[in-house]
Structure formats: structure tokens, C-alpha cells
Amino acid sequence: QVQLVESGGGLVQPGGSLRLSCAASGSNFRFYTMGWYRQAPGKQRELVASITSGRRTNYTDSVKGRFTISRDNTKKTMFLQMNSLKPEDTAVYYCKLYGLEVWGQGTLVTVSS
Numbered sequence: 001q002v003q004l005v006e007s008g009g010g011l012v013q014p015g016g017s018l019r020l021s022c023a024a025s026g027s028n029f030r031f032y033t034m035g036w037y038r039q040a041p042g043k044q045r046e047l048v049a050s051i052t053s054g055r056r057t058n059y060t061d062s063v064k065g066r067f068t069i070s071r072d073n074t075k076k077t078m079f080l081q082m083n084s085l086k087p088e089d090t091a092v093y094y095c096k097l098y099g100l101e102v103w104g105q106g107t108l109v110t111v112s113s
Contacts, residue, residue, distance in 0.1 A: 002026035002102050004095050009107030012085055016111070020080040022095030022104055030073035033098040036080045038091035038109075045094070049080065062088075085111045 008020040020036070035050035049059045049069040057069050068081040078095060092106040 002029075002097060002100055004097060004102055004104035006093065006095050006104040006107040009093060009109045011110045011112065013113050014086060014111055016085050017081070017083045018085065018109060020082065020093055020095075020107060020109075022078040022080075024076045024078075024097065029076040029097075032100070034071060034078045035096045035098065036069060036078075037094045037096060038089075039094070039106075040088075040091040043091075048093070050098075051078065082109070085109075087111050 003025045005023050006020060008018060010018060012018050031053050033050060033052045036048040037045050038048050039045040047060055048063055049057060049067055051057050051069045051071055055071065059067060066082065066084045071078045082089065090109060090111050092108050094106045095104045
């Protein structure tokens with residue numbers, strides 16, 4: 001059974017950077033599309049970015065040019081590099097493995113001075 005574990009969240013000042021990681025257990029990681037989602041307090045969970053097995057990427061408009069999604073299939077890990085962070089990026093960030101509909105437990109990102 002596949003499990004996902006996120007890490008890398010924390011407190012950062014506006015304009016700062018963070019790199020989130022999502023480590024997967026189990027096999028066949030490289031065949032699945034993966035995604036990063038976030039949920040801010042009082043709001044619905046939203047898609048931030050996704051990456052296919054062929055490394056085709058998609059971003060929500062609010063993070064284009066600031067966030068970069070990537071994956072390392074040999075390490076079964078997905079990443080989200082977040083630059084120029086804004087207070088409105090504050091949320092719990094979740095990774096998801098499509099197809100099997102597996103979610104991680106989430107990691108909190110707080111952008112505040």
C-alpha cells in the first residue's frame with residue numbers, strides 16, 4: 001500500500017522560500033501523476049500544481065512563476081520549490097498520488113513577518 005509523507009513546511013517571512021518534499025513508499029511511483037494541494041483556514045482545498053509521469057507540469061495561476069514542481073523517481077520523491085512567498089500562500093500543503101487517490105498528512109506553511 002502506498003503512503004505519502006510531506007516535509008519541509010514552516011514559518012517564513014514574505015518574500016522568502018521553502019522547499020516541500022513528498023516521499024512515497026511502495027512501488028511504481030514513477031507511473032503516477034502527482035499533485036500538491038493546499039488548504040487555507042476556512043477555505044476549500046485547492047490544487048497548487050501537478051506533474052505527470054512524463055514530467056508535464058500544471059500550475060494554478062496564483063503560483064505561476066513563483067513555484068516549481070518536480071519529481072525524482074529514483075528517490076520516489078516529489079518536490080515543491082516555493083519562492084517569493086506571500087501571506088496568502090499560508091496553508092496546509094498536501095501531496096496526492098492520482099489514480100490510487102492517496103493523500104499525505106499535510107505540512108503547514110506559514111508566511112508572516
